[in-house]
Amino acid sequence: MNVALEASMTPPRAARTALLRRKILDRTMRTLAAAAIGVAVVPLFSVLWEVLRLGLPGLRPGFFSSLPVPVGEPGGGMGNALVGTLILVGLGGAIGVPVGLLAGIYLAEFGRGRLARIVRFTADVLSGVPSIVVGIFAYTVVVMPMNHFSALSGGVALSVLMIPVVSRTTEEMVKLVPTTLREGALALGCPRWRATLQIVLPTALPGVLAGVMLAVARVAGETAPLLFTAFGSRFWFEGLRQPVAGLPLQIFTYAVSPYDEWHAQAWTGALVLVLLVVLLQLVIRLYARWRMH
């Protein structure tokens, strides 16, 4: 009896090799997956590390408060470029977020017909268009008629880049809101638009904000569409109709220059840009969390 039981518990030879093979396969796959994570994360951290290493020495209060100085002069900063980036992203958001939001809501709540398909397709195509093309578009539509590079044209270019990101995430988030909530509001004699604005949208808000955040983060570092719209400037902000500096533009100009001091400043500018995006993310995330409770 005992012997028979033992025999039945020891797997036959073929089963044992199959088990061994499965174990080896499992180990290999796990190692490969871990290696893939390494490959994905190493460049990310080395970028952050390099930016910190080379940018941190130049990070002094004066960097945020002063204008760029000519080569050879000590000091100088990117204060105007930082302000310019905030203005450009602010303008882009002021135009792009409402448009994207409304388009997304339309697509999710009412978008069934042919028009909706066209809008959705356009948004998808638009999000794949290289940003320099968007720059040319803004150049033709805003800069040429005004006959002037301007902050406004830069804002328009950035807003065009933001719209598809905002509208597609908004659409997805609004679609996730259960139909029962929408019906609950409608059943209380609430008109459709009001149910959408006061019940559905607040419920989807954390996700929608994530989309806005994504759009802002994407656009804050854009250089190409600003080259011939906002153009860059060595002075403080002079009005929407005038050219304006932007961090990415300034980093670009300094990085391609032959001067070591300018290279150092470009690194510090990059660091500030990264910090800016991180800060924005934090603020929006905290707001979303606060809204939920």
Added chain:
Amino acid sequence: MLAIENLKAYFGKNEALHGISLTIHERKVTAIIGPSGCGKSTLVRCLNRMHEETPGARADGRVRLRDQDIYAPGIDPVDVRRRIGMVFQRPNPFPTLSIRDNIAFGVRVNRVAPRGRFDEVVEKCLRRAALWDEVKDNLDASGTSLSGGQQQRLCIARALALEPEVLLMDEPCSALDPIATAKIEELVTELKATVTVALVTHNMQQAARVADMTAFLLMGSLVEFDSTTTIFTSPKNRQTEDYITGKFG
């Protein structure tokens, strides 16, 4: 109160209700029973014009609320829903609003009461829905922080805030445990003194316990409609008898 005449409902090309006629009497509880997919929910959703909110769905026929056809041209579904309230299968309090605001929402949208009287209305509705004592110290908590049964009573309170003439309940207890179910049933019995109730249920005991009248639906047609006692003790139709005795469904 609610006279339904030859009501047909469609999902796309598919006819889900094949011409239903029945009358829901004032200040009575009318139960609508039948096996899954027989059109019970579709029928009540036609009564406050919620059916047409589903993409591709439409209805025709006549539904008269106090001699006014709610399907007549020029009638705004929004106005219909103000007079005919609805409670859904799954409790659906608005998660972003507090308990107080869940009730105040409909009041505000429909201007039932001035802003200064909101607290009064909230208290009254919560009392009518037998929820006041459980939540009175917590009116600012989120509507979704309550238990399932409490959430459903909150939804009933929310519907009552508009002083509806009819209250439609679409399987209001199917997501609740027996104790919460008993509370809702007790509430329905109390409510019928002031509101006309149409209650969809797949629970025959529930129909027997709370309803004055019962309608039996099968595959989109009305098989039998009579007083609950008659339906459960001496049904005239063979199919009704088979269903209530558990031979199918």
